Amino acid sequence: MKTNNAGSYRIMKYGDPDAGKRKHPVVIITADVRTGKIIGMESHVEGTGPSEPETASMHVREAVMKGVRVKGFYGDGAFDVNDLFDLMHSIGAKPVIKIRKNASPGRYVGSRYRRRAIREYREKRYRSWAAENNYGMRWPGTEGIFSAVKRKFGENCVSRNTEGLEAEGCQRFWVYDYIN
Numbered sequence: 001m002k003t004n005n006a007g008s009y010r011i012m013k014y015g016d017p018d019a020g021k022r023k024h025p026v027v028i029i030t031a032d033v034r035t036g037k038i039i040g041m042e043s044h045v046e047g048t049g050p051s052e053p054e055t056a057s058m059h060v061r062e063a064v065m066k067g068v069r070v071k072g073f074y075g076d077g078a079f080d081v082n083d084l085f086d087l088m089h090s091i092g093a094k095p096v097i098k099i100r101k102n103a104s105p106g107r108y109v110g111s112r113y114r115r116r117a118i119r120e121y122r123e124k125r126y127r128s129w130a131a132e133n134n135y136g137m138r139w140p141g142t143e144g145i146f147s148a149v150k151r152k153f154g155e156n157c158v159s160r161n162t163e164g165l166e167a168e169g170c171q172r173f174w175v176y177d178y179i180n
């Protein structure tokens with residue numbers, strides 16, 4: 001989400017005078033890919049707050065504590081971390097996480113479940129791995145929701161202070177989840 005309404009042409013042509021000062025709100029959501037309902041949401045200003053994998057782990061743990069059965073977790077390369085693979089194994093869910101290009105299936109480093117996923121990913125290559133694991137299902141759960149929220153409410157924020165930016169980011173997703 002953006003905190004100003006300046007066009008990209010103006011920034012490209014004349015430079016960005018507020019390059020170091022601008023604060024961007026970051027909203028991380030976890031959603032059910034089948035229904036499109038938001039399970040968990042975290043909003044913070046860029047540079048503060050937990051990372052995406054930490055937030056996803058927290059959302060999945062909270063969902064399991066509430067009695068939700070998590071069958072799988074779809075994520076892009078940002079979610080390729082040891083802790084998330086261990087968590088998915090402990091709750092019996094299948095991690096469908098794209099492996100980063102520089103991932104190493106080393107013998108004694110990290111999670112053995114991640115190492116197994118790395119070997120499987122490299123053996124099958126991306127296209128066959130994605131087709132077999134329905135990797136495209138992550139789009140309705142995240143990218144589709146972000147696109148719909150920006151289409152309905154815009155991507156420009158009105159708030160300028162940190163608390164307002166965080167609240168405004170969450171409010172748009174709450175309202176979208178309510179009306180959807």
